[in-house]
Amino acid sequence: MTEAESPRTPDGRPFRDQPRWRRDFPIDVAEDAYVARRDFAKYVVLVSGAFATGQVSMLLRSALARRAPAPPRLRIASVVDVPVGGAIAFRYPADGDPCLLIRRREGEFLAYGSECTHLMCAVLPEVAKGRLRCPCHQGYFDLSTGRPIAGPPRRALPTVTLDVRDGEIYATGVRLESQ
Numbered sequence: 001m002t003e004a005e006s007p008r009t010p011d012g013r014p015f016r017d018q019p020r021w022r023r024d025f026p027i028d029v030a031e032d033a034y035v036a037r038r039d040f041a042k043y044v045v046l047v048s049g050a051f052a053t054g055q056v057s058m059l060l061r062s063a064l065a066r067r068a069p070a071p072p073r074l075r076i077a078s079v080v081d082v083p084v085g086g087a088i089a090f091r092y093p094a095d096g097d098p099c100l101l102i103r104r105r106e107g108e109f110l111a112y113g114s115e116c117t118h119l120m121c122a123v124l125p126e127v128a129k130g131r132l133r134c135p136c137h138q139g140y141f142d143l144s145t146g147r148p149i150a151g152p153p154r155r156a157l158p159t160v161t162l163d164v165r166d167g168e169i170y171a172t173g174v175r176l177e178s179q
Ligand code: FES
Pocket: 116, 117, 118, 119, 120, 121, 134, 135, 136, 137, 138, 139, 151, 152, 153
């Protein structure tokens, strides 16, 4: 290797004066910096692309959600079917969406999706204690709001909106915490 062909060294001394290990594994410092800049530029482009893709997909999803049909109105039960302090299970808005209808007091009905927002175990109503309990990891939700109050869950249970009319109870929609 001639002097002109020698790789540029980090300390500027001639290649022949470099330690043995560096002569065995020669790296051209300027070339190395160029490759690092090129890799960085690639990384920036990739991250920007991923970010832009994420934004576009969020926009698409929200546009699709706005166009989604209104949730169905579904008769759940008659008022007389649910004892005060009791609860019944139903599915809404689809067959794969288990929910609980709870009659806390004489004229007060509440309904929530019954899958725990931690790892989807079924929650159990504890009406006298004003909460719903998930037995899997002792997660608790406020019976009035569906919000988590203890244990691992961080998100509220979906709230099913109700319409009680002429002795019948209907589900009319699902509300998530952020809405
Ligand atoms: S699944 Fe409910 S607390 Fe973990």
